[in-house]
Amino acid sequence: MRALTLSLTVTLGIAALATSVQAQSIAPSPSQRDADMIGQPADRFGMIVAAQVSRNAERTQLARKAAKLINAGRCREATSLVRARNDSAMAQRVSEVCASPAES
Numbered sequence: 001m002r003a004l005t006l007s008l009t010v011t012l013g014i015a016a017l018a019t020s021v022q023a024q025s026i027a028p029s030p031s032q033r034d035a036d037m038i039g040q041p042a043d044r045f046g047m048i049v050a051a052q053v054s055r056n057a058e059r060t061q062l063a064r065k066a067a068k069l070i071n072a073g074r075c076r077e078a079t080s081l082v083r084a085r086n087d088s089a090m091a092q093r094v095s096e097v098c099a100s101p102a103e104s
Helices: 002-026 030-037 044-071 075-084 088-099
Strands: none
Touching (some): 044 075, 075 088
């Protein structure tokens, strides 16, 4: 159950980011269009999105590794893993999940 909770949290965060990026790409504001036209590479937004997608994939992989450790009862290792990757938000969530009473 802990893995499901952690996985759901990460998935919801990724979905929220994807929705935000999609909304920006559908109807860019005039200031975004102006900034793109003033010495900015046309594909800069695409590069930013690609970098964020890559980061999300890395974060999803990290969450899956942490979930496996949590399910194996190795909460300290899961917390150390995400802290070593400097993901304080995920470290906080892992700590919360590990502190919650186990369901039978």
